[in-house]
Amino acid sequence: xxxxxxxxxxxxxxxxxxxxxxxxxxxxxxxxxxxxxxxxxxxxxxxxxxxxxxxxxxxxxxxxxxxxxxxxxxxxxxxxxxxxxxxxxxxxxxxxxxxxxxxxxxxxxxxxxxxxxxxxxxxxxxxxxxxxxxxxxxxxxxxxxxxxxxxxxxxxxxxxxxxxxxxxxxxxxxxxxxxxxxxxxxxxx
Amino acid sequence: xxxxxxxxxxxxxxxxxxxxxxxxxxxxxxxxxxxxxxxxxxxxxxxxxxxxxxxxxxxxxxxxxxxxxxxxxxxxxxxxxxxxxxxxxxxxxxxxxxxxxxxxxxxxxxxxxxxxxxxxxxxxxxxxxxxxxxxxxxxxxxxxxxxxxxxxxxxxxxxxxxxxxxxxxxxxxxxxxxxxxxxxxxxxx
Numbered sequence: 001x002x003x004x005x006x007x008x009x010x011x012x013x014x015x016x017x018x019x020x021x022x023x024x025x026x027x028x029x030x031x032x033x034x035x036x037x038x039x040x041x042x043x044x045x046x047x048x049x050x051x052x053x054x055x056x057x058x059x060x061x062x063x064x065x066x067x068x069x070x071x072x073x074x075x076x077x078x079x080x081x082x083x084x085x086x087x088x089x090x091x092x093x094x095x096x097x098x099x100x101x102x103x104x105x106x107x108x109x110x111x112x113x114x115x116x117x118x119x120x121x122x123x124x125x126x127x128x129x130x131x132x133x134x135x136x137x138x139x140x141x142x143x144x145x146x147x148x149x150x151x152x153x154x155x156x157x158x159x160x161x162x163x164x165x166x167x168x169x170x171x172x173x174x175x176x177x178x179x180x181x182x183x184x185x186x187x188x189x
Numbered sequence: 190x191x192x193x194x195x196x197x198x199x200x201x202x203x204x205x206x207x208x209x210x211x212x213x214x215x216x217x218x219x220x221x222x223x224x225x226x227x228x229x230x231x232x233x234x235x236x237x238x239x240x241x242x243x244x245x246x247x248x249x250x251x252x253x254x255x256x257x258x259x260x261x262x263x264x265x266x267x268x269x270x271x272x273x274x275x276x277x278x279x280x281x282x283x284x285x286x287x288x289x290x291x292x293x294x295x296x297x298x299x300x301x302x303x304x305x306x307x308x309x310x311x312x313x314x315x316x317x318x319x320x321x322x323x324x325x326x327x328x329x330x331x332x333x334x335x336x337x338x339x340x341x342x343x344x345x346x347x348x349x350x351x352x353x354x355x356x357x358x359x360x361x362x363x364x365x366x367x368x369x370x371x372x373x374x375x376x377x378x
Contacts, residue, residue, distance in 0.1 A: 021275050028277075029302040030265040032258050059247035063265060066255040069221050076219040076252060085291070086210050088217075102274075113218040 001041045001175035003034060004153065005188055008176055014184045018156070020126075026153065027060035027125050035064055038175055039071035042123075042151045045173045046072075049148045052118045053077055055140065057107060057132055061124040064153060068123050077114060079107040079136060088112065092142045096135035107132075109139050116144035127152040127174060130161025137170075149173065157189050190230045190364040192223060193342065194377055197365055203373045207345070209315075215342065216249035216314050224253055227364055228260035231312075231340045234362045235261075238337045240310045242266055242303060244329065246296060246321055250313040253342060257312045266303060268296040268325060277301065281331045285324035296321075298328050305333035316341040316363060319350025326359075338362065346378050 013021040025031040051072050056065030057079040069076035080087060081096075088110035097104050114120065122136050133150055140147050149171030155162045157177040165172045177189040202210040214220040240261050245254030246268040258265035269276060270285075277299035286293050303309065311325050322339055329336050338360035344351045346366040354361045366378040 015275065017274060019275050021277075023275065023277060023299060024301060028266065028269065028299060030255065030258070030267070032255065032265065035255075036259075058249075059251060059267070059269075062248060062251040063255045063267070066219065066221065066224075066252045067259070069219065070225075070256075076221065077217065078219070078248070078252070080217065080248075085206060086204065086208050086212065088210075088212060110212060110217060112213060 001038060003037050004176045007031075007034060008154065008178075008186055009188070012186050014181045014186060018158075018181060020154065020156075020178065020181075020186065022125075022154070027063075030063045032067065035067040036071075038064070038153065039068045041175060042068060042173060043071050046121055046149060046151070049121070050119055051121045051148055053114060053120050054123050055079070055109075055114070055120050055136055056123045057081065057136060060126075064125055065123045068121070068151065072121070075113075077109060079109050079139065081105050081107050083108065092139040094135040094138045097129075097131045107135050107139070109143075111143070114140065114143045114145050118143070118145040119148050120145050121148050122150045123152075124150075125153045127155040127161045127165075128159045130164055133161065133165065151175070154178065190227060192226045193365045196220075196223060197343065197367075197375055197377070201375050203370045203375060207347075207370060209343065209345075209367065209370075209375065211314075211343070216252075219252045221256065224256040225260075227253070227342065228257045230364060231257060231362060232260050235310055235338060235340070238310070239308055240337050241307045242309050242334075243312050244268070244298075244303070244309050244325055245312045246270065246325060249315075253314055254312045257310070257340065261310070264302075266298060268298050268328065270294050270296050272297065281328040283324040283327045286318075286320045296324050296328070298332075300332070303329065303332045303334050307332070307334035308337050309334050310337050311339040313339075314342045316344040316350045316354075317348045319353055322350065322354065340364070343367065
């Protein structure tokens with residue numbers, strides 16, 4: 001998706017440990033017009049799939065998920081990554097590892113907000129090893145809902161998440177795929 | 190703001206410890222049309238203020254902030270509440286207590302994404318003691334930017350945040366104000 005790829009190439013910063021920083025336009029400061037263009041692009045890909053809900057995960061999936069939900073004209077649900085006094089005790093709960101943060105956390109989705117009538121599109125900012133996506137897939141399966149597909153803004157093509165999800169037969173659409181980092185620069189596929 | 194007030198009265202759940210759960214429409218499942226109506230309403234209030242940026246805070250301020258940024262046609266910035274490998278080391282950093290979560294956390298905003306030319310509207314879902322808002326105000330002041338005002342979805346009018354912010358002279362717009370909880374029901378102001 002050309003607008004996103006251009007922003008990665010011009011504004012993305014490569015940090016040690018295969019981290020790509022896109023905090024001027026995607027996951028700290030957020031360019032809403034870019035998200036709108038991404039949602040338009042994704043809608044072309046998934047528009048026949050009768051999606052009833054967008055499922056994302058806090059925190060950096062929420063802004064993207066919000067604009068996608070607007071475009072698809074459905075509610076957004078974002079999984080919680082921290083238990084607090086207002087976490088629904090009657091929730092689906094799955095353990096997820098984070099590649100960037102080197103942590104293991106449980107994620108939560110209330111049983112009230114997805115059910116077996118839903119057709120769900122997962123939306124997130126990054127795909128590396130796929131741990132967050134597999135956690136969300138697990139929750140959708142527990143709810144008996146239908147998994148329509150997965151829309152990722154930026155796939156790290158040199159890690160295993162995308163390969164595994166495609167091998168498992170999921171409809172995965174990545175709007176930019178990084179082939180590798182070379183001398184501190186991004187090489188897109 | 191009548192649509193939001195109606196949703197609170199029909200779908201909000203009062204939990205022990207003065208917690209109001211609005212997770213079916215505002216901060217877990219998110220009704221985008223409601224957010225659009227809230228953004229329209231807020232725009233009427235702040236439209237003369239030449240806002241250049243919306244500032245919110247992860248996680249539950251992000252969806253609201255996204256739709257507000259779209260309406261005001263400016264970027265969203267959301268403060269980070271966790272340090273990770275991709276947190277900008279060159280960030281404004283402030284300590285904030287959470288009323289709901291009973292924790293103390295530092296919040297971070299990169300120096301790259303706000304500066305002294307910005308006129309900033311703070312947007313968040315809840316206002317209780319005002320700790321998160323005061324943290325964001327501190328960051329805006331450190332950046333030398335102008336504070337236009339504060340838009341809150343739901344103010345707990347029986348706590349001190351709103352009173353203190355008004356006494357300090359800030360332009361605060363709360364779209365629903367809870368006067369009290371009585372017998373497990375919400376009483377709006």
